[in-house]
Amino acid sequence: xxxxxxxxxxxxxxxxxxxxxxxxxxxxxxxxxxxxxxxxxxxxxxxxxxxxxxxxxxxxxxxxxxxxxxxxxxxxxxxxxxxxxxxxxxxxxxxxxxxxxxxxxxxxxxxxxxxxxxxxxxxxxxxxxxxxxxxxxxxxxxxxxxxxxxxxxxxxxxxxxxxxxxxxxxxxxxxxxxxxxxxxxxxxxxxxxxxxxxxxxxxxxxxxxxxxxxxxxxxxxxxxxxxxxxxxxxxxxxxxxxxxxxxxxxxxxxxxxxxxxxxxxxxxxxxxxxxxxxxxxxxxxxxxxxxxxxxxxxxxxxxxxxxxxxxxxxxxxxxxxxxxxxxxxxxxxxxxxxxxxxxxxxxxxxxxxxxxxxxxxxxxxxxxxxxxxxxxxxxxxxxxxxxxxxxxxxxxxxxxxxxxxxxxxxxxxxxxxxxxxxxxxxxxxxxxxxxxxxxxxxxxxxxxxxxxxxxxxxxxxxxxxxxxxxxxxxxxxxxxxxxxxxxxxxxxxxxxxxxxxxxxxxxxxxxxxxxxxxxxxxxxxxxxxxxxxxxxxxxxxxxxxxxxxxxxxxxxxxxxxxxxxxxxxxxxxxxxxxxxxxxxxxxxxxxxxxxxxxxxxxxxxxxxxxxxxxxxxxxxxxxxxxxxxxxxxxxxxxxxxxxxxxxxxxxxxxxxxxxxxxxxxxxxxxxxxxxxxxxxxxxxxxxxxxxxxxxxxxxxxxxxxxxxxxxxxxxxxxxxxxxxxxxxxxxxxxxxxxxxxxxxxxxxxxxxxxxxxxxxxxxxxxxxxxxxxxxxxxxxxxxxxxxxxxxxxxxxxxxxxxxxxxxxxxxxxxxxxxxxxxxxxxxxxxxxxxxxxxxxxxxxxxxxxxxxxxxxxxxxxxxxxxxxxxxxxxxxxxxx
Numbered sequence: 001x002x003x004x005x006x007x008x009x010x011x012x013x014x015x016x017x018x019x020x021x022x023x024x025x026x027x028x029x030x031x032x033x034x035x036x037x038x039x040x041x042x043x044x045x046x047x048x049x050x051x052x053x054x055x056x057x058x059x060x061x062x063x064x065x066x067x068x069x070x071x072x073x074x075x076x077x078x079x080x081x082x083x084x085x086x087x088x089x090x091x092x093x094x095x096x097x098x099x100x101x102x103x104x105x106x107x108x109x110x111x112x113x114x115x116x117x118x119x120x121x122x123x124x125x126x127x128x129x130x131x132x133x134x135x136x137x138x139x140x141x142x143x144x145x146x147x148x149x150x151x152x153x154x155x156x157x158x159x160x161x162x163x164x165x166x167x168x169x170x171x172x173x174x175x176x177x178x179x180x181x182x183x184x185x186x187x188x189x190x191x192x193x194x195x196x197x198x199x200x201x202x203x204x205x206x207x208x209x210x211x212x213x214x215x216x217x218x219x220x221x222x223x224x225x226x227x228x229x230x231x232x233x234x235x236x237x238x239x240x241x242x243x244x245x246x247x248x249x250x251x252x253x254x255x256x257x258x259x260x261x262x263x264x265x266x267x268x269x270x271x272x273x274x275x276x277x278x279x280x281x282x283x284x285x286x287x288x289x290x291x292x293x294x295x296x297x298x299x300x301x302x303x304x305x306x307x308x309x310x311x312x313x314x315x316x317x318x319x320x321x322x323x324x325x326x327x328x329x330x331x332x333x334x335x336x337x338x339x340x341x342x343x344x345x346x347x348x349x350x351x352x353x354x355x356x357x358x359x360x361x362x363x364x365x366x367x368x369x370x371x372x373x374x375x376x377x378x379x380x381x382x383x384x385x386x387x388x389x390x391x392x393x394x395x396x397x398x399x400x401x402x403x404x405x406x407x408x409x410x411x412x413x414x415x416x417x418x419x420x421x422x423x424x425x426x427x428x429x430x431x432x433x434x435x436x437x438x439x440x441x442x443x444x445x446x447x448x449x450x451x452x453x454x455x456x457x458x459x460x461x462x463x464x465x466x467x468x469x470x471x472x473x474x475x476x477x478x479x480x481x482x483x484x485x486x487x488x489x490x491x492x493x494x495x496x497x498x499x500x501x502x503x504x505x506x507x508x509x510x511x512x513x514x515x516x517x518x519x520x521x522x523x524x525x526x527x528x529x530x531x532x533x534x535x536x537x538x539x540x541x542x543x544x545x546x547x548x549x550x551x552x553x554x555x556x557x558x559x560x561x562x563x564x565x566x567x568x569x570x571x572x573x574x575x576x577x578x579x580x581x582x583x584x585x586x587x588x589x590x591x592x593x594x595x596x597x598x599x600x601x602x603x604x605x606x607x608x609x610x611x612x613x614x615x616x617x618x619x620x621x622x623x624x625x626x627x628x629x630x631x632x633x634x635x636x637x638x639x640x641x642x643x644x645x646x647x648x649x650x651x652x653x654x655x656x657x658x659x660x661x662x663x664x665x666x667x668x669x670x671x672x673x674x675x676x677x678x679x680x681x682x683x684x685x686x687x688x689x690x691x692x693x694x695x696x697x698x699x700x701x702x703x704x705x706x707x708x709x710x711x712x713x714x715x716x717x718x719x720x721x722x723x724x725x726x727x728x729x730x731x732x733x734x735x736x737x738x739x740x741x742x743x744x745x746x747x748x749x750x751x752x753x754x755x756x757x758x759x760x761x762x763x764x765x766x767x768x769x770x771x772x773x774x775x776x777x778x779x780x781x782x783x784x785x786x787x788x789x790x791x792x793x794x795x796x797x798x799x800x801x802x803x804x805x806x807x808x809x810x811x812x813x814x815x816x817x818x819x820x821x822x823x824x825x826x827x828x829x830x831x832x833x834x835x836x837x838x839x840x841x842x843x844x845x846x847x848x849x850x851x852x853x854x855x856x857x858x859x860x861x862x863x864x865x866x867x868x869x870x871x872x873x874x875x876x877x878x879x880x
Contacts, residue, residue, distance in 0.1 A: 050237035052230045056277025059086035062093070062245060062267035066284045067338045068184045069097035071134035076338065077282075078191040081240065086277070090270055092245040093188055094263040095180025096131065099124065100246075103177040106155070110162040117159055125152050128183050140190040147186065151179055174247070175255040178205070181244035181263075189242040200238035204266060205255055207232050208248035216259050220325070221251065226273050243270060261319035268333070272325035279331055280345075281318070282338040287346035288317050291369040291517045295524060295559075299367060300344070303351040303465045306367050307333075309499045313370035313461040323348070351465055365473055366464040366520045369513055375407060375457045376428035377489055377503050380435065381418035382448035392419055398438045399423070402430045408459060408501050410490040420490050422503055428453055454489060458509035461501045462516060474500055480519030483876050484610035485634025485659060486512045507607055515610035519877035524559040527873055528609035530599060531565045531617065534587065537640060538565075538617035540862035546580035548866075558873045561609065564602050566594050573602050596626065604633050611876050615865060616641050631659045638868045640665035640861050642739040660872055665864035667694065667740045668835055671853050676839065677747050680849075685841045687748045690807040691848075692837030693827060694740040696856020697723045697731040698762075698803040700833040705791060705801065712781040719777070723833055723856055727773040732762040734803070734816045741805040741814040748809050759816040762787075762803070794820045800828045826850055833857070 061084070063077050081091055095103070102124050109117035125148065132144050155176060162168045168176075182203060189201035207228045210218035245263025250256050258265045264281055271279040288307070289296040292315070302310070302317075304327050311317045318333065326333055336345035385391045392411070399406060404427040411419045423431055435451045442448040467473045474493070477500060481488060490503040504512055518525045531538055545560055552558040561577035570591030572578060578586060603612045613636040616623050624644035627637050636659055644663075667673040680687065693699045700723045705714045715732070718724050724731050738757045745752045763776075764783040770776040794801050799820040804827070807814045821827045827836055835855025838848035854860045 050234055052233040052274070053088065054275040056275070057087040058090055058271075058274045058276040059084055059088070060090045060092065060267055060271040060274070060276045060279040061282060062263055062279070063091070063188075063282045063338065064263060064284075065094040065097040065100065067282050068093055068095070068188070071131045073338075074131070074135055074184070074188055074191055077188060078195065080282075080338070080341070081192060082195055082197060087239070088274075089240045090274060090276070091188070091240070091242045092263060092267040092270060093181065093184045093242065094245050095184050096127065099127070099180035099184075100177060102127075103180055104173070106159055107162065107168050107173045107176050110159040111166055111168045113163055113166055117163065118156070121152065121155060121159065128187075132187055135187055136190050136194065140194060144186055144190060148183065151182070155179065171250075171254045171256065174257045178244070178247035178255060178257065181246050185242045185244045192240060192242070197240060198238055199240045199242060200236040202232060202236070202241055202243040203247075204244045204270075205247050205249045207243075208258075208266065208269060209251055210248045210256060210258065212250065212256060217321075218248070218256065218258060220248075220269050222269075222273070222325075224251070225269065229270075229273050261322060264318055264322045265325075268322045268325040271331055272329055275329055276331055278334060279326060280334045280336055282336055284337060284339055285335075286337045286340055286343040287335050288315075288348075288368070290367065291513055292316070292371070293514060293517060296517070298343070299346050302346060302348045302367060304348060305351075305498050306463050306465050307348045309461070309463045310368055310370050313459065313463070313499070313501070314372045315368065315370035318348070365466045365470045366462050366477075368463050369517055370461050370463065371509055371513055372407060372459040372461075373506055373509060374425045375422045375459060375503070375506075376425045377420055377422050377454040377457050378428060378431055378435070379418065379420040379450070379452040379454065380439075380448065381420075381450060381452075382442070382446075383417065385417055385419075385448065394438065395419060395435065396421075398434050399431055402427070402434045404428075404431045408490070408492050408503065410492045410503075422457065422459060422490070425455065428455070456506045457489065457503050458506040458512075459501055459503055460509065460512050460516065461499045462520075463499045465498055467498070467500065476519060477502075477516055480515045480877055481512055484511055484515035486515065486610070510607050511610040514608070515877075518557075518610070524553060524557045525873050525877050526559040526561060526609050526611065527869065527876070528561050528563045528603055528606055528612045529869070530603045530612075530614045531562055532596075532599070532614060532623055533616060533618035533620075534565055534567055534583075535617065536858035537861050537865070538615075539584075540858040541615065541617060541865050542580055542583055544862055544866050546583075549580065552870075558870070560869065560873075563606065563609075564599055566596070566599050569594055571595070571599055573599070575606065596623070600626070600630060600633075600635065604635055611872075612636065613638055613869070613872060615639065615869065617862075617865065619643065627661065631661060634659055636660045636662075636872055638662045638865055638872060640669070640865055642666045642736065642743065660875060662868035662872055663743070664868050664871075665861050667743055668837065668851070668853075668864070669696065669855050669857070670860040670864035670867070671835060671837070671851055671855060673744070673837055673851060674747065676849070676851055677744065680839065680841055680843075681748070685843050687807075687809045687839065687841050688845065689809060689840040690744050690748065690837065691804055691840070693802055693830065693835055694737045694805050694837070694855070695731060695803065696833035696835055696854065697725075697728075698737070699830055699835060699855060702801050702803055703830055703832065703834075705787075706795075710781065710784040711787040712777075712784050715780060716777060727776070729763050729768070729770075729773070729776055734759040734761050737803070737805045737816045738814075741807055741816060744805075745807045745809075745814050748807060750807070750809065750812055750814070752812075752814055757814045757816060760803075760818050762818070790818070798823055802827045826852070 061081065067077055068074055081089060102120065106117050106120050109120060128148055129145065132141060136144060158176060162172065185201045189199045192199040207225060209221040209224045209228065211221060212218050245266040246257055248256055248258055267279050267281065287298040288302060290299055304323050307317050308320050308323055311320050330350055332347050332349035334345050334347050337343050380395055404423045406421050406423055408422040432451060432453050439448050439451065462477055486504055486508045488502045488504055492501040514526065531542060534542060545562065549560060552560060562580060563577060564571060564573045565578060565583060565587055570587060571594045572587045572591050600614065603614065614630055616637065616639040619641055621643040624641050627644045630637055664674045697718060700718050701714050705711055715728055719728055730736065738754060738759050741757055742752055742754055767776050767779055770779065791801055799822055802819055802821055804819050805816045830836055833854060833856040834852060836850065836852040838850055840848045
């Protein structure tokens with residue numbers, strides 16, 4: 001082994017002046033530090049030439065590594081400081097972007113005896129030398145480069161010692177890593193001086209004194225730090241001070257760091273020491289977001305408590321400890337974007353009287369949402385726990401002994417019958433083993449029934465200081481989750497109600513976050529839709545969605561995303577939404593083979609959108625037969641397809657859950673038939689009879705079947721005009737009307753099947769065997785005589801013929817028939833393809849409630865489906 005080089009050069013002049021030295025004991029490098037203060041005389045012996053002023057004349061700014069990433073960015077930081085009109089400025093800076101990682105990497109390589117640490121150190125030197133040459137010139141550049149060379153030489157010697165020992169103590173590592181902040185502070189101070197503004201830079205290891213409490217935390221010694229800051233200022237009484245973030249010293253003058261988010265912590269501590277008017281944390285975002293979502297909003301204000309809760313639950317705000325120093329003196333923290341100076345940012349302060357505008361609804365009560373992934377839920381339960389003091393204490397003492405971090409606790413009442421808690425997934429194995437060992441006897445005796453572990457969980461937390469005084473917040477949150485078909489495994493809420501915390505499956509976390517966020521109007525209510533059947537109705541619907549999408553987003557906060565379109569042969573899928581301006585081209589050019597199972601899975605498997613809906617625009621029984629399975633999986637269904645409603649009773653499922661099945665267009669196309677009926681029932685009215693002309697096709701035919709015109713001529717005219725199905729027998733059979741009768745009968749509480757409905761078919765029996773629609777139309781004139789006679793008899797009595805469906809609720813039956821009505825009857829007043837439905841109820845007994853309007857046509861039916869989609873969005877939280 002090569003002889004150990006002299007290590008005196010590896011210690012900064014600051015440390016050498018204090019008599020510190022390095023020793024090598026076996027394989028471990030250690031600091032040997034005398035218990036003397038940094039300064040050679042006590043604070044009491046100092047005759048201060050300038051006293052440290054305190055108060056809101058100080059503005060404190062902290063600039064992170066991204067802000068200090070290049071020479072251009074450092075100059076931008078200098079410009080921000082120079083434009084600050086505050087009387088005094090204290091600036092805290094991090095190392096240049098990526099430098100802290102580079103410095104840690106030097107230590108890792110050296111202690112691993114990886115010779116490439118020398119090349120890595122050269123990279124660090126080149127980065128700072130190049131930056132300085134771009135930023136500085138003349139004497140300032142020469143001074144900085146001289147210091148940089150000295151520091152690099154010292155680091156080489158120190159890293160060589162670490163290389164030989166194969167080990168670095170934490171204090172050695174902290175000393176190496178802290179150079180990044182030293183260099184960035186010096187470069188910024190020179191950049192400010194270059195503009196003619198007096199400026200001093202501070203090595204905060206001379207000022208900030210902290211007591212390490214664990215490997216990841218330190219406690220500031222505010223009294224000693226304040227004394228040392230006053231002493232430092234007595235020597236350097238500048239109005240603008242550039243200070244190093246992240247680094248500090250122990251009471252024994254050993255270099256250390258402030259650990260995670262240390263530069264933010266430095267700014268908060270120094271802000272508290274000078275009683276600053278404000279601490280500004282400069283980052284690369286416009287402020288604190290309401291959630292980690294693309295559509296999240298910037299929060300104008302947060303209370304200290306709200307920021308604390310958000311950061312605890314993983315939100316990228318501030319570390320909780322950063323808030324502690326400023327809270328004592330009520331110093332606001334402002335988060336701002338160094339790259340967008342026009343953005344006001346987010347202010348963290350005591351709760352303002354009126355924040356975020358004038359809103360007073362739930363959206364201003366719940367400020368934000370945060371999540372933590374990769375958790376496991378541990379559930380300890382048993383009847384033997386009930387009433388036994390100290391059960392919870394025994395459980396959590398056991399957890400503490402294995403060093404696990406409990407994120408959340410939920411207990412079933414005060415009986416302690418069941419206690420569950422969340423811990424990181426990586427720690428749950430040790431926790432489970434320890435609990436089984438601790439409670440082995442209780443488990444064997446049956447006093448405890450189980451210690452259960454539920455893997456792959458996440459936490460979702462809703463945060464807001466005003467939740468405590470606002471009724472309905474919890475109900476709204478759980479309603480939003482239920483409507484997104486998300487199961488909650490555990491709940492926790494303290495009496496302060498600063499947060500409501502739920503545990504759920506990790507795979508549901510993103511959907512849950514989006515559902516909750518949109519429910520509180522913080523973002524748009526998004527529906528991920530799959531459209532089946534791009535025929536006449538489907539095409540009309542897609543075009544209507546295309547035309548209204550922008551207005552719905554802007555005016556109603558509703559974001560409708562068509563994630564898939566499928567016909568009988570081809571389909572097109574997209575993970576974020578199909579461009580509806582060219583959906584036909586996409587279906588034709590990029591379409592793949594249609595597969596309804598894969599189509600549904602594409603929607604169901606998308607965890608980024610909380611609300612999924614399939615819109616079936618077909619008349620296909622095989623598609624309708626899938627509704628039950630889709631609803632069971634949490635996919636909402638909207639359809640004009642009558643086949644499902646006249647089959648099995650699928651709405652039983654949707655009424656027992658938060659999955660919705662909307663089918664308004666199955667009865668009256670765009671007319672509000674179903675909603676009118678439900679409105680009558682929900683308000684306590686009693687339905688006696690529903691009678692109506694439910695088929696736009698048959699309405700058109702019998703409105704025009706008059707005079708000398710034959711029935712077959714009118715049917716042919718209706719077919720040419722597009723009112724009939726391709727095969728008119730589908731309309732003339734009356735089955736379509738019978739299905740509508742069944743739907744209304746079931747809505748009215750009758751348990752009828754399609755086979756229970758007598759139907760007068762207008763298809764002559766011999767023509768049922770026709771092999772094609774063309775053959776049927778050719779032979780239909782041969783059977784005109786029977787209907788011509790019925791019409792003649794009706795006209796002779798002053799009546800007209802109308803094809804109607806009837807729901808007789810009193811006698812619990814339904815029927816479809818050709819009936820005669822007087823010419824002054826509302827059913828005789830129709831024109832074109834209008835539908836008309838009469839509700840006879842206990843309230844509307846003498847004069848039925850009439851609903852009338854167009855009952856056929858793709859545009860009208862698509863409009864009815866669209867209305868159902870918007871009604872679904874309203875149910876899911878969109879403003880109505």
